[in-house]
Amino acid sequence: MKLKNAHLVTNLYGVATRRVLYLSFIVQPRPVRSAFTGSEIVQALSQSWRSGFGRGIRLAFYGTLCATLLSACFDVKVPTYKRPDTPEKTAYSKPVVTASETIQPDWWKQFHDPYLDSLVTKAINNNFEFKVLAARIQVAGAQIGEARAGALPTMDLGAGASFEKTTGQPFSKQFNLATQVNWDIDIWGAVEKGVQAQKAEFRATEWDWRAGYLKLVSDVSTTYFQILQFDDQIEQQKQTIATNQKILTIFEGMQNNGLVPKTQVLTQRAELNRLTRELLELRRSRDLADNALATLTGVPAGDFKVPDGHLQKRVQIPVVPQGLPSQLLARRPDLIAAEYRVLEAYDLVGQAKLAQLPTISLTGRGGSASLQLTDLLKSFTFSFLPSINIPILDPSVRAHVKTTEAQTTVVEQQYRATVMSAFEEVENALVNLDSHEKQRVELQQEVAHLSVVAAQIDAQLKEGVISQLEVFETERTLLAAQLALLANHQQLLSDTVTLYKALGGGWPTTTVQNVSKETLQ
Structure with a gap:
């Protein structure tokens, strides 16, 4: 024992x-x-x-x-919560600093784009998936009250009347009133453990809301950057098509004079076909991105379009944090939500173990019956029935304990998996950002060098040293390099968003805190 x-x-x-x-x-x-x-x-x-x-x-x-x-023969000891052990992160790709040095609540405003700010505000107010997360907070709060009600007495009240007429007998009638009060006394605290578990779930849904907030802002920002990148790519693609059209005209003239074979003309026409197809694909991608952004902002797809713009002119690359927050695991909302669910699992195990103990129910019944409605309350009967229930003889109770213990193992492993994913996301964001910054330097130098070449080729053309064809070829090479630099600009913006998201980002605290206080009071 x-x-x-x-x-x-x-x-x-x-x-x-x-x-x-x-x-x-x-x-x-x-x-x-x-x-x-x-x-x-x-x-x-x-x-x-x-x-x-x-x-x-x-x-x-x-x-x-x-x-x-x-x-006493059964294990009814309530487990004490302990945070699941996880592999320690010994070093990051950047130095560790305080969270206030790396994270700002409105971090997306560092891109200095008022239109992006308006899109974020619109998405927060209108996105339906985000509203679902907010509604789940209300549900979890209501479930706290539902769990608390398990420790309170219940009362049922009923009244009725019967009328009967038998042949040869006088008309009879009877009125009755009955009430019953039942109270399952929470002598071991099992109900309170359930309340604590529900409070942990409530806190987890709060942090789900914060994680959803962070994801929504990130999705809006990256989608908006992609749309502006498509606009620049479409414009440069048009310039490339125009340049290649001029080259085709030259080849056709040379072919008419017998200077080049017809195959070279056909090859240039095929190049124009390829460039035109790519232009159509860019426009399609732009429309799809508009639809995605419309859904994020709560507008029906097809009813919303971002005005044409230029990514490099409209959106600035912010200064990237020079270090990582020392309390990364204490900032990421998905990690905090996962840990609250581990705490909830511990409380549910405690509730299941306490449910093995005997329970006492107190039942009181009262009623009255009378042939006259006016005499209904003159006589009243009352009974009191205490009872005891011994659930330890119920095999389902023991099975439920094992189920909750197994579920605890599941959420602990989920927490560890979330921690490992967080480390990977941070490191990947740092690697991408560092690589794209170095590539940007090389691309800027490439564009600068090709610009000098293009200027010299243009000067040589005016002097009649070279042909127009060489000028067009140089312009085409320069446009390709500029397009690569544009893509790099978009990558750096997206990398910055991803890094802020991986570090835990920021969110307004007023709304969710008000919901918490009103619910927990």
Whole structure:
């Protein structure tokens, strides 16, 4: 026998016994008086104990005692919460600093684009998936009250009337009134454990909301950057097509004069076909990005279009944080939500273990019946039925304990997986950002060098040293390099967004905190 739990259940048993004896005293009918003497209270308790009513109390008393001793044979120790162990991150690609040096609540405003700011505000107010996360907070808050209600008495009240007429007999009627009060006493704290578990779930849904906020802002920002990149790509693609059209005209003239074979003309026409196809694909991608941004902002797809713009002119690359927050695991909302769900699992295990202990139910019934409605309240009957339930003999209770313990293992592993994913996301964001910054330097130099070449080629053309064809070829090479630099600009913007998201980003605290306070009070 696991007698190590006997002291716990014995102490709680004493509390339960005192509650039952107290109730047995207050329900005895007696004249209304302002106070009772000590001897009168003792006498009343003795009479109740020896009466038929007292026999019911004694049965509950002895039954509870036996059940308590049986409960000592089972493990009813409530587990103490401990954060799941995870592999430690020994070093990051950047130095560690305080969170205030890396994270700002409105971090997207560092891109200095008022239109982006308006899109973020619109998405936060209108995105339906984000509203679902907010509604789940309300649901979790309501479930806290539902869990608390399990420790409160319940009362049912009913009234009825019957009318009967039998041949040869006078008309008869009867009125009745009945009520029942039932109270399952939470003597071991199982209901309270359920309340604590629900509070942990409530906190987890709060952090789900913050994670959703961070994801929504990130999605809006990256989609907006892609749209502006498509606009620049479409414009440069048009210039490339125009240049290649001029080259085709030159080839056709040369072919007419027998200077180049027809295959070279056909090759240039095929190049124009390819460039035109790519232009159509860019326009398609732009329309799809518009539809995606419309959905993010709560507007039907097709009813929203971002005005044409230039990415490099409209959006500035912000200064990237020079370090990483020292408390990364304490900032990321997905990690905090995952840990709250581990805490919830611990509380549910405790509730399941406490459910193995005996429970006491107090049921009071009262009613009245009369042939006349006016006499209904003149006579009233009342009964009090204490009862004890011993769930340790129910195999489903033990099975439920094992289920909750297994579920705890699941959420602990999920927490560890979330931590590892967080480390990977941060490192990937740092690697991408560092690589694209270095590529940007090379691309800027490439564009600068090709610009010098293009200027010299143009000067040579004016002097008649080279042909127009060489000028067009140089322009085409320069446009390709400029297009690569544009793509790099968009990558750096997206990398910055990804890094802020991986580091935990920022979010307004007022709305969700107000919801929390109103619910938990």
